[in-house]
Amino acid sequence: MPVTLVKERFPSKVGEVTLGATAEQGGTRDSVVVVGGDNLLPFLHFEGKVVHRPVIAMEVTDIVPPWNEAIKAQFGDVLDNPAAWAKKCVDEFGADLIYVKLIGADPEGFNRSPEDCARVVKDVLAAVGVPLIVVGCETPEKDNEVMAAVAEATAGENLLIGLAEQDNYKSIAAAAMVHKHNVIARSPLDINIxxxxxxxxxxxxxxxxxxxxxxxxxxxxFGIEYAYSIMERARLGALANDKMLSMPMICTVGYESNRAKEANESVEAFPDWGELADRGVLWETLTATALLQVGASILVMRNPAAVKLVQHNIADLVEVAEA
Amino acid sequence: MIIIGERINGMFKDIGEALRNKDPKPFQHWALKQEEGGAHYLDVNSGPAVPTDERPEAYKWMVNVIQEVSNLPLCLDSTNYDAIEAAIKLCKRPAMINSVPAERPKIERVFPMAVQYNAAVIGLTMDKKGIPKDADNRVAFAMELVAAADEFGMQMEDLFIDPLILPVNVAQEHAPEVLESLRQVKTLSNPAPRTVLGLSNVSQKSPDRHLINRTYLAMAMAVGLDAAIVDANDDDLVDVAATAQILLNKSIYADSYLKVFRTR
Structure with a gap:
C-alpha cells in the first residue's frame, strides 16, 4: 500500500522585501534583491516553494577593521578603500549585497561626521551595482545623525538601513519613510520585543x-541554539499569519562568529584546535549554514573563504528544492 | 480566535427597517463599526424582515451593499439555503455558511455547496428533536458532521462545530456540558474540526450580560473554542479574546497585543 506523506500546510507566508532600485525605479542599481516570500519551513520543498533563495551580504567598513589577519589577508590592499573593497566582494567573491558598517563614526574613535559617512556610502554605491545595507557605529545618538544624512544622500536607492531598536527606532524609521528606504529592526534575542x-x-x-x-x-x-529557537518561533509565527512577525530575517553571522576565541586564536596557542585559517572559515560557515536551516534570508558575512562554502550550500539546498 | 460580528441581523430594529426600505446605510455603518471593533467575519441575517420567497434577493442585496465598504468575509446566516446559495456566489472572499444541523437532507444540501464555493460551514450539534442536554449526545452529532465533511471532501478546518449554548438564566446545566463538548470535539479527528459558539445566547435576558459573555468566552477558549459570534463592539469582550489567546500561547506576546488583535 502506498504511504501518503503527511504535509503541513500553512495559512500564510514570509513577507517579501525588495532591496535596491534600478534606474527605472529611481535608483542606480544594476538589479534588485528580493528576499522572503516562502510559505514553508526552510527547504522543506515538498511542502511549499522556496520563492527567493537566501542571499549573502558581505561586510565592508569605512575604516580598516580590527579583524584577524587570516581574514584581512584575503582582501589584499583594499581594506582602506571601501569602494574598491566592495567591488572586490562583488566581482571576486560573488556577494549579493554589500553591508556597509560605518564604524568610523564612533564618537570614541574616529568620530567621522555624518557627511563623511554619507560620502563613503555614495562611493560604494558608485563602485558596485548590487543593493546596499548600511548601518552605523552602534552609538544610538550618533547613528541617528549619521543615518539621517545617509538616507537623504541616497534617496531613491531603496537601501536597507539600521539599526532600529526598541529604545531608538523613531529617527531611523522616519529617515527611511521620508527617503524611501527599508529598515532593520533589531531585537536582543527576544521574540516579544x-x-x-x-x-x-x-x-x-x-x-x-x-x-x-x-x-x-x-x-x-555562543548561544546559536537560542538564536535558532527564536528564529524558529518567528518563522512559525509568519507562517501562521502573524503579520507582525512575517518579515524576512537578517543575521550578522560574520560579526558573531568571528567574536569567538575559536575563530581567532592561533594553532600555536591551542595546538589541538588545528590551523586558524581553516578553523575560522568553518566557524563562520557552520554558524551561517545552521541559521539557513531556520530561515535566515540575508546572511551578513565576512570571511571570503566561508562565503564560498556557504554559496555552495545555498545552491545545493535551492537546487534540491527546484529539482 | 475568530470574532464573528453579530450586529447585521434583521432582529435589530435598525437593520430590519433598513432591509425593508432598501437603505444601505445601517448595513455599511455596522460593517465598518464591527470591523473597527475587531471582527474577522460579519454575520449577515435578514431575520423575519422579508418573506421567505424574497430572501434570495434580500441576501444578494445585503452582500452587495456590505461589500461596497468592507473586505471582511461574510457569515451567511439563514436556514433558507436558496438564499445562501444566491448570495454566496457574490462573496468576494470565501464565506461561512451559518448553519446546518446534523440532519442528513440538510447536510446533503449544504456540504456540496460549501465545497463548490470554498466556504466554511457551521454545523450544529442538534437534529429535528432539538438540542441535547448533555455533552455525549452533542459530541455524537458532531461526529456525524465530521464524518459528513470527510465524505463530501470538505477540509476539516472548514467545519465549525457549534455545540449550542443556552441562556444561563433558564438552562444553567448546559454551560458545563457545552465546555465538555468543545473539549471532546477537538479530539474527533486530526486535523480537528474547528469550533464556534453563538456566545451572546448564554446571557439572554440576564442583567449582567457583558460580564457573563466574556467570562464564558475565556472559559470556552481554554477548552478549544476557535470562533464566536459576538458583539464585536464590546471592547472588554474583545480584550478578553485577545488576552486569552496570549495566555493559551496561540499568538506571540507583544506589549501592544490588544491593538494588534484588532488590526486587519
Missing part, C-alpha cells in the same frame, strides 16, 4: 514590507 518593535515601527507609518528583522544571533558555541 521583536514583535513589539515591528508594531511600533509600523505604527509610525512604515509598511511591513519595508522592515527586515535582525533577531540578533549567537555564533557557533
Amino acid at each position: 521583536c514583535k513589539q518593535l515591528n508594531i511600533l515601527i509600523n505604527e509610525m507609518g512604515l509598511p511591513l514590507n519595508k522592515i527586515v528583522i535582525d533577531p540578533m544571533i549567537g555564533g557557533l558555541g
Whole structure:
C-alpha cells in the first residue's frame, strides 16, 4: 500500500522585501534583491516553494577593521578603500549585497561626521551595482545623525538601513519613510520585543514590507541554539499569519562568529584546535549554514573563504528544492 | 480566535427597517463599526424582515451593499439555503455558511455547496428533536458532521462545530456540558474540526450580560473554542479574546497585543 506523506500546510507566508532600485525605479542599481516570500519551513520543498533563495551580504567598513589577519589577508590592499573593497566582494567573491558598517563614526574613535559617512556610502554605491545595507557605529545618538544624512544622500536607492531598536527606532524609521528606504529592526534575542518593535515601527507609518528583522544571533558555541529557537518561533509565527512577525530575517553571522576565541586564536596557542585559517572559515560557515536551516534570508558575512562554502550550500539546498 | 460580528441581523430594529426600505446605510455603518471593533467575519441575517420567497434577493442585496465598504468575509446566516446559495456566489472572499444541523437532507444540501464555493460551514450539534442536554449526545452529532465533511471532501478546518449554548438564566446545566463538548470535539479527528459558539445566547435576558459573555468566552477558549459570534463592539469582550489567546500561547506576546488583535 502506498504511504501518503503527511504535509503541513500553512495559512500564510514570509513577507517579501525588495532591496535596491534600478534606474527605472529611481535608483542606480544594476538589479534588485528580493528576499522572503516562502510559505514553508526552510527547504522543506515538498511542502511549499522556496520563492527567493537566501542571499549573502558581505561586510565592508569605512575604516580598516580590527579583524584577524587570516581574514584581512584575503582582501589584499583594499581594506582602506571601501569602494574598491566592495567591488572586490562583488566581482571576486560573488556577494549579493554589500553591508556597509560605518564604524568610523564612533564618537570614541574616529568620530567621522555624518557627511563623511554619507560620502563613503555614495562611493560604494558608485563602485558596485548590487543593493546596499548600511548601518552605523552602534552609538544610538550618533547613528541617528549619521543615518539621517545617509538616507537623504541616497534617496531613491531603496537601501536597507539600521539599526532600529526598541529604545531608538523613531529617527531611523522616519529617515527611511521620508527617503524611501527599508529598515532593520533589531531585537536582543527576544521574540516579544521583536514583535513589539515591528508594531511600533509600523505604527509610525512604515509598511511591513519595508522592515527586515535582525533577531540578533549567537555564533557557533555562543548561544546559536537560542538564536535558532527564536528564529524558529518567528518563522512559525509568519507562517501562521502573524503579520507582525512575517518579515524576512537578517543575521550578522560574520560579526558573531568571528567574536569567538575559536575563530581567532592561533594553532600555536591551542595546538589541538588545528590551523586558524581553516578553523575560522568553518566557524563562520557552520554558524551561517545552521541559521539557513531556520530561515535566515540575508546572511551578513565576512570571511571570503566561508562565503564560498556557504554559496555552495545555498545552491545545493535551492537546487534540491527546484529539482 | 475568530470574532464573528453579530450586529447585521434583521432582529435589530435598525437593520430590519433598513432591509425593508432598501437603505444601505445601517448595513455599511455596522460593517465598518464591527470591523473597527475587531471582527474577522460579519454575520449577515435578514431575520423575519422579508418573506421567505424574497430572501434570495434580500441576501444578494445585503452582500452587495456590505461589500461596497468592507473586505471582511461574510457569515451567511439563514436556514433558507436558496438564499445562501444566491448570495454566496457574490462573496468576494470565501464565506461561512451559518448553519446546518446534523440532519442528513440538510447536510446533503449544504456540504456540496460549501465545497463548490470554498466556504466554511457551521454545523450544529442538534437534529429535528432539538438540542441535547448533555455533552455525549452533542459530541455524537458532531461526529456525524465530521464524518459528513470527510465524505463530501470538505477540509476539516472548514467545519465549525457549534455545540449550542443556552441562556444561563433558564438552562444553567448546559454551560458545563457545552465546555465538555468543545473539549471532546477537538479530539474527533486530526486535523480537528474547528469550533464556534453563538456566545451572546448564554446571557439572554440576564442583567449582567457583558460580564457573563466574556467570562464564558475565556472559559470556552481554554477548552478549544476557535470562533464566536459576538458583539464585536464590546471592547472588554474583545480584550478578553485577545488576552486569552496570549495566555493559551496561540499568538506571540507583544506589549501592544490588544491593538494588534484588532488590526486587519
